[in-house]
Amino acid sequence: xxxxxxxxxxxxxxxxxxxxxxxxxxxxxxxxxxxxxxxxxxxxxxxxxxxxxxxxxxxxxxxxxxxxxxxxxxxxxxxxxxxxxxxxxxxxxxxxxxxxxxxxxxxxxxxxxxxxxxxxxxxxxxxxxxxxxxxxxxxxxxxxxxxxxxxxxxxxxxxxxxxxxxxxxxxxxxxxxxxxxxxxxxxxxxxxxxxxxxxxxxxxxxxxxxxxxxxxxxxxxxxxxxxxxxxxxxxxxxxxxxxxxxxxxxxxxxxxxxxxxxxxxxxxxxxxxxxxxxxxxxxxxxxxxxxxxxxxxxxxxxxxxxxxxxxxxxxxxxxxxxxxxxxxx
Amino acid sequence: xxxxxxxxxxxxxxxxxxxxxxxxxxxxxxxxxxxxxxxxxxxxxxxxxxxxxxxxxxxxxxxxxxxxxxxxxxxxxxxxxxxxxxxxxxxxxxxxxxxxxxxxxxxxxxxxxxxxxxxxxxxxxxxxxxxxxxxxxxxxxxxxxxxxxxxxxxxxxxxxxxxxxxxxxxxxxxxxxxxxxxxxxxxxxxxxxxxxxxxxxxxxxxxxxxxxxxxxxxxxxxxxxxxxxxxxxxxxxxxxxxxxxxxxxxxxxxxxxxxxxxxxxxxxxxxxxxxxxxxxxxxxxxxxxxxxxxxxxxxxxxxxxxx
Numbered sequence: 001x002x003x004x005x006x007x008x009x010x011x012x013x014x015x016x017x018x019x020x021x022x023x024x025x026x027x028x029x030x031x032x033x034x035x036x037x038x039x040x041x042x043x044x045x046x047x048x049x050x051x052x053x054x055x056x057x058x059x060x061x062x063x064x065x066x067x068x069x070x071x072x073x074x075x076x077x078x079x080x081x082x083x084x085x086x087x088x089x090x091x092x093x094x095x096x097x098x099x100x101x102x103x104x105x106x107x108x109x110x111x112x113x114x115x116x117x118x119x120x121x122x123x124x125x126x127x128x129x130x131x132x133x134x135x136x137x138x139x140x141x142x143x144x145x146x147x148x149x150x151x152x153x154x155x156x157x158x159x160x161x162x163x164x165x166x167x168x169x170x171x172x173x174x175x176x177x178x179x180x181x182x183x184x185x186x187x188x189x190x191x192x193x194x195x196x197x198x199x200x201x202x203x204x205x206x207x208x209x210x211x212x213x214x215x216x217x218x219x220x221x222x223x224x225x226x227x228x229x230x231x232x233x234x235x236x237x238x239x240x241x242x243x244x245x246x247x248x249x250x251x252x253x254x255x256x257x258x259x260x261x262x263x264x265x266x267x268x269x270x271x272x273x274x275x276x277x278x279x280x281x282x283x284x285x286x287x288x289x290x291x292x293x294x295x296x297x298x299x300x301x302x303x304x305x306x307x308x309x310x311x312x313x314x315x316x317x318x319x320x321x322x323x324x325x326x327x328x329x
Numbered sequence: 330x331x332x333x334x335x336x337x338x339x340x341x342x343x344x345x346x347x348x349x350x351x352x353x354x355x356x357x358x359x360x361x362x363x364x365x366x367x368x369x370x371x372x373x374x375x376x377x378x379x380x381x382x383x384x385x386x387x388x389x390x391x392x393x394x395x396x397x398x399x400x401x402x403x404x405x406x407x408x409x410x411x412x413x414x415x416x417x418x419x420x421x422x423x424x425x426x427x428x429x430x431x432x433x434x435x436x437x438x439x440x441x442x443x444x445x446x447x448x449x450x451x452x453x454x455x456x457x458x459x460x461x462x463x464x465x466x467x468x469x470x471x472x473x474x475x476x477x478x479x480x481x482x483x484x485x486x487x488x489x490x491x492x493x494x495x496x497x498x499x500x501x502x503x504x505x506x507x508x509x510x511x512x513x514x515x516x517x518x519x520x521x522x523x524x525x526x527x528x529x530x531x532x533x534x535x536x537x538x539x540x541x542x543x544x545x546x547x548x549x550x551x552x553x554x555x556x557x558x559x560x561x562x563x564x565x566x567x568x569x570x571x572x573x574x575x576x577x578x579x580x581x582x583x584x585x586x587x588x589x590x591x592x593x594x595x596x597x598x599x600x601x602x603x604x605x606x607x608x609x610x611x612x613x614x615x616x617x618x619x620x621x622x623x624x625x626x627x628x629x630x631x632x633x634x635x636x
Contacts, residue, residue: 031453033451033453034450037455040446041442041446043442047439047495048501051499055476058472059473069478123361123365127365136368136369138622141618142618145559145618146614147559147610148577149559152581154376157375157382158378163390200375212626267561303475304472314469
């Protein structure tokens, strides 16, 4: 090669250069593959890294500092180790009651929400007529579509003590005067009332996932079951449920978190209002108030609490995942 | 001619049968019918009640006949006075439209690009990046909102609709998953033919992949629209300036608009006006979903969500 280069002069010099370039390109291709891939990823990946990944890392670090948003200019932020965790676990009179409320809320909300979703999906999946099914699919998903503030406020109106429809129904139509409570201002029921609002809204989205799972089940299996003389409920139990398992696991894992419904309580009672005798203060709401409402916006302390809450939730979904996965085998 | 004649006759003869078949169906499936009736009442009751209230005058809302579903004297006064008493309503609408449209466009665009790259292009670290983006969904967010607040503050994106758009668009895990699934189901042959004709990647993506995955993009767009239109917690955290409130947030503040003052007006009331406002605010999302629901369910069942 080199001897040819000497005799042929400039022309073949570019040829060698080209060869080198080819070689380099091949190396690059072998190592990095199609460069267009990174170009296609770039816009989304930048957004994702800046607004999703960074906050996760930063929030995690924050949990171990005494960072307070309004104090950061006057006082330096210190790394405090586990002091935040120690503080709320031992020395915070709101923490344990609000965590208890969140757990109570979750225990009431999750089974009912998923049960209702499964019930709606099972009923609608059995409708044969396409138009009727479409109508009910829309009606089931309607609450999900409404702005959250609207759904909460609609229910607040329905449940209002004097002019609400629910109390009218209970008192004037059914005659159950004792059951006509002051729904939004009775500290015994506030938690469940707001949970019901959330159930009304969220059941549709889990129902949609269930329904999609049911639509992908092979129709022939039902026909075979019918030939064997299975009743509707038997078919549901023996065909639908087992084949719906992957969807069930997914929906369960997606929803297995400690639900605090901060939004529901904030919209119902107004931001900063803790409801009758503080009965609306769930942990999520408490965390929001500490970080964005009560001076000096103790981000570090709130982040520590939210990390604690996140770990409980992660454990919950891990347990559910394990239980349901092993049951299948 | 003959065949169409036959079809016409058949169609005509089907009409009375549908009615009796419906009755028969009800008789045989009364349990299912009961369940469906319950679903209908459960989901529609609060909405219908708001519709009813929005057409009621003050006497009917707070008077004796207030519990009738169909108002005795239906009036449009609540709608007529709505903009008078809720002067910020058009502003909220505008803010909502900007935020929602911006997010729908940006997020669908990013998700489609990324989904295509993850499904069709070959590059180093592809699967690693993909799975870490999916796993992020399940990572507990310790103070994610606080960190986002700090970040937006440093970037001067708090109290800005652009900030909201960027923040919402970055929530890419689910849309990305849907788009990747869509592009994976696209046969390679379609692309190969065009590649032989010398089209580059970008052209392939635009002219072949995007039309193919249109249903998936529609699902992403609808999910995004519905989610962002009614978003509450992030917006209330990031936006302090009332001029920048979106509908989802502004609605909850309707009460502060001097409801007592409104009652002085003879024919309208705070409650009726607010109900009208709630309905108007929900209308765009509801209409979008109703018109698109066919494609939505189709897109979801057709491989958008295969686990």
